[in-house]
Amino acid sequence: MKVVKFGGSSLANSTQVNKVVNIVKADDQRRFVVVSAPGKRFDGDIKVTDLLIQYAKATLNGDPSDTITGQIIARYEEIATAFQIPQSAFEAIKQTILNLPHHDYQDDSYLMAAFKAHGEKLNAILIAQVLKASGVNAKFLDPKEAGLVVTDSPDDAEIIPTSYDRINEWADSKLVRVIPGFFGYNDQGQICTFSRGGSDITGAIIARGVKAKRYENFTDVDAIYAANPQVVHHPIAIHNMTFREMRELSYAGFSVFHDEALIPAIQGDIQVVVKNTNHPSERGTSITSHKRVNPAYPVSGIASSPNFCGIYIRKYMLDKKRYSQKILKLLAEYDLSYEHMPSGIDDLTVIMRQDQLTPELEDTLIRELVIALRPDEIHISHNYALLMVVGEGMANRTGIMSKATDALARQNVKLIMVNQGASEISMMFGIKQDEAKVAIKALYDTFFPDL
Ligand SMILES: Nc1ncnc2c1ncn2[C@@H]1O[C@H](COP(=O)(O)OP(=O)(O)O)[C@@H](O)[C@H]1O
Numbered sequence: 001m002k003v004v005k006f007g008g009s010s011l012a013n014s015t016q017v018n019k020v021v022n023i024v025k026a027d028d029q030r031r032f033v034v035v036s037a038p039g040k041r042f043d044g045d046i047k048v049t050d051l052l053i054q055y056a057k058a059t060l061n062g063d064p065s066d067t068i069t070g071q072i073i074a075r076y077e078e079i080a081t082a083f084q085i086p087q088s089a090f091e092a093i094k095q096t097i098l099n100l101p102h103h104d105y106q107d108d109s110y111l112m113a114a115f116k117a118h119g120e121k122l123n124a125i126l127i128a129q130v131l132k133a134s135g136v137n138a139k140f141l142d143p144k145e146a147g148l149v150v151t152d153s154p155d156d157a158e159i160i161p162t163s164y165d166r167i168n169e170w171a172d173s174k175l176v177r178v179i180p181g182f183f184g185y186n187d188q189g190q191i192c193t194f195s196r197g198g199s200d201i202t203g204a205i206i207a208r209g210v211k212a213k214r215y216e217n218f219t220d221v222d223a224i225y226a227a228n229p230q231v232v233h234h235p236i237a238i239h240n241m242t243f244r245e246m247r248e249l250s251y252a253g254f255s256v257f258h259d260e261a262l263i264p265a266i267q268g269d270i271q272v273v274v275k276n277t278n279h280p281s282e283r284g285t286s287i288t289s290h291k292r293v294n295p296a297y298p299v300s301g302i303a304s305s306p307n308f309c310g311i312y313i314r315k316y317m318l319d320k321k322r323y324s325q326k327i328l329k330l331l332a333e334y335d336l337s338y339e340h341m342p343s344g345i346d347d348l349t350v351i352m353r354q355d356q357l358t359p360e361l362e363d364t365l366i367r368e369l370v371i372a373l374r375p376d377e378i379h380i381s382h383n384y385a386l387l388m389v390v391g392e393g394m395a396n397r398t399g400i401m402s403k404a405t406d407a408l409a410r411q412n413v414k415l416i417m418v419n420q421g422a423s424e425i426s427m428m429f430g431i432k433q434d435e436a437k438v439a440i441k442a443l444y445d446t447f448f449p450d451l
Pocket residue numbers: 006007008009010036039197218219220221223224225226227228229230253254255256257
């Protein structure tokens with residue numbers, strides 16, 4: 001049995017939804033259908049999730065929201081009309097959207113979570129109706145009924161492992177179950193969402209719960225490519241990759257599949273196949289635990305992720321043990337997470353995602369670090385990108401680092417940080433964000449020279 005997940009691009013309008021219907025009908029093993037909210041129909045369009053965020057903010061600020069609700073309702077109406085869904089069913093969706101502000105929420109963050117989650121919830125209700133109208137014996141399944149219980153973190157929840165047994169009770173369901181992605185319920189019954197792009201995570205959780213043979217993740221590209229196709233022209237497709245490779249690459253910027261979604265798949269040893277809704281017969285990318293190294297290409301992929309900053313701290317006779325403890329304690333006090341902390345004899349840099357910091361928080365943090373550490377020098381630099389070169393074939397190979405640094409040097413890309421060794425299948429560079437595209441192209445041409 002298979003779990004299929006359709007991303008926002010696959011459900012953006014009725015034309016796309018029609019392709020989804022055909023894909024579900026084409027294989028009776030596709031028994032669990034996880035859906036995102038309608039995504040972008042064209043470049044510059046706004047995803048329903050982003051409209052819902054605007055709606056939530058307007059509600060919190062007491063601003064008018066008629067225009068935004070009109071836009072959201074119109075997205076569902078176009079699909080409902082095209083598939084001749086009964087007016088009463090569409091009316092229920094419309095009223096749910098209009099009533100969102102009139103519920104009790106524990107605080108603003110739960111309100112935001114509930115507004116966001118309704119993008120997928122209402123879409124799942126609608127797609128179940130569409131499938132039914134198209135002759136599929138389908139039924140909506142809410143994550144609460146499914147048993148998908150998550151941690152009490154409204155916008156960055158994690159699955160509670162006992163959920164898997166409850167989800168497993170649905171494994172023999174005779175109907176096709178349509179489940180909204182992106183959210184679950186905490187043990188108080190409140191909606192908490194995963195991080196952005198988190199419908200991939202729901203798909204993987206359901207796949208592990210029902211012990212699916214395969215988790216098919218339908219999106220808008222024929223495969224996962226060795227570099228972001230928006231940066232490199234016609235990059236080579238990766239048809240087979242390992243969980244480890246994908247996790248490193250998605251963490252570092254391959255937004256096509258959420259890095260956290262790999263964990264349930266790894267735990268359940270479930271094959272993940274990324275496929276294109278627009279070309280479902282293309283083979284896509286299969287992600288498994290099996291290593292298949294092509295010696296000609298030790299590198300599988302090159303990724304880059306922007307919006308990091310680095311806090312540089314220098315102190316002569318730096319006592320690393322005490323220093324790191326104090327830094328970690330301060331970060332925890334301000335609920336900040338860091339990504340890397342490379343250090344030298346007298347200096348250390350804390351690399352973190354800069355969207356966690358407001359200018360005020362940044363000033364406070366630096367002030368507190370000065371008090372706690374009495375450094376000889378401290379400053380923060382913004383707009384770094386992390387650049388990652390990943391491949392199972394890199395393990396036990398020599399010369400990859402020198403090839404990479406040579407290629408970057410030829411393009412005058414300045415290396416701010418280099419990290420190799422944490423994982424034998426990846427190396428990471430900190431570079432300036434505005435040099436990321438040049439850097440990716442240089443590395444791609446080096447590691448995929450004939451393509
Ligand atoms: N290496 C890569 N290979 C394929 N797609 C990539 C890669 N890196 C980034 N992407 C982007 O990921 C997009 C698909 O992910 P996303 O927009 O989240 O889809 P969905 O709406 O289906 O969830 C592609 O359109 C592509 O622009």
